[in-house]
Amino acid sequence: MTDLPILLQNLTSIQEQALAELESVQDEAGLQAWRTAHLGRSSAVMRVFSDLGKLSKEERPQVGQNANQVKLALEGAFNLRSDELRQAALQRSLQNERLDVTLPGRAPTLGSLHPATQNLREIYRVLGDMGFQVYRARDVESDEYNFELLNIPAHHPARDMWDTFHTLTPGVLLRTHTSPGQIHAMREYAPDPVRVILPGMCYRYEQISARSEIQFNQVEMLAIDKGITFGDLKGTLNDFARRLFGDEVRTRLRPSYFPFTEPSAEMDVECFVCGGKGCPICKGSGWLEILGCGMVHPTVLKNGGYDPAVYSGFAAGMGPERIAMLRYRITDIRYFWGNDVRFLEQF
Structure with a gap:
């Protein structure tokens, strides 16, 4: 029998550590690296799913349910952080870049008779x-x-x-x-x-x-x-x-x-x-x-x-x-x- 409380505590620690690292991500490259580390196939939470077969029939439902909740929480946090970074990049673009409306427009390419x-x-x-x-x-x-x-x-x-x-x-x-x-x-x-x-x-x-x-x-x-x-x-x-x-x-x-x-x-x-x-x-x-x-x-x-x-x-x-x-x-x-x-x- 596996020590169930310790396994569940590990899942909580995995979630807390991942969310803490996500707060420090400041760009798209870092965001993708975080996703690979915490939601990829080799991540800690995905290994829990892989090891469910080693648990007893009584332990599997509770561990699987908790692991799935951690996975959903990390995915939701990832999407939220992705939107925050996108909005921040847009604000920087609006503040730092300028559009010269006096420049002549590009004339559309027109067809002609054969x-x-x-x-x-x-x-x-x-x-x-x-x-x-x-x-x-x-x-x-x-x-x-x-x-x-x-x-x-x-x-x-x-x-x-x-x-x-x-x-x-x-x-x-x-x-x-x-x-x-x-x-x-x-x-x-x-x-x-x-x-x-x-x-x-x-x-x-x-x-x-x-x-x-x-x-x-x-x-x-x-x-x-x-x-x-x-x-x-x-x-x-x-x-x-x-x-x-x-x-x-x-x-x-x-x-x-x-x-x-x-x-x-x-x-x-x-x-x-x-x-x-x-x-x-x-x-x-x-x-x-x-x-x-x-x-x-x-x-x-x-x-x-x-x-x-x-x-x-x-x-x-x-x-x-x-x-x-x-x-x-x-x-x-x-x-x-x-x-x-x-x-x-x-x-």
């Missing part, structure tokens, strides 16, 4: 001033609208011009160009004249490189009315280029091929870097391509609800990111979607 968005808005502004209105079309299209109604029937070799993302639903795909919006717009407005731009994201299964991405913006122009000619197309594009790039810009049209326009052309502007002399940016040609265009094919007009014997129209499609690359001398199209803050902050 360069692709900025460029799109500038194109919207220019074309809006020229009488075009924005018409939104969907990103997920049917094969019929993306190809068939644009004079690109199934198995036509022209389909190789677009590397298409097909979905698991037959006949449903991610649009490869904004041209399907032409059919939507024509069928909504026919037989009235139409003058719209069709902006939006396009998707193509291509090898990602400095000049090619699997997703990119396009802006389509469409104008349909009686008596529209290729001269109207050329004049509209020249005016657009001057408004966007400046009055001194030089342009040219080159013959090209698109299934949904006839005749078709591509439009170039004089290289901004070399002024037409030839450089690596323009591959020595002195010219930079900005868009494809042409007169709307009679089949497309008919599919849109217009009589090609009465109505004519022109269409043009441009890549805003490509135009931004030319305007700002950006050498890699991947910068637009890389989310590198160092790049984005430049705009």
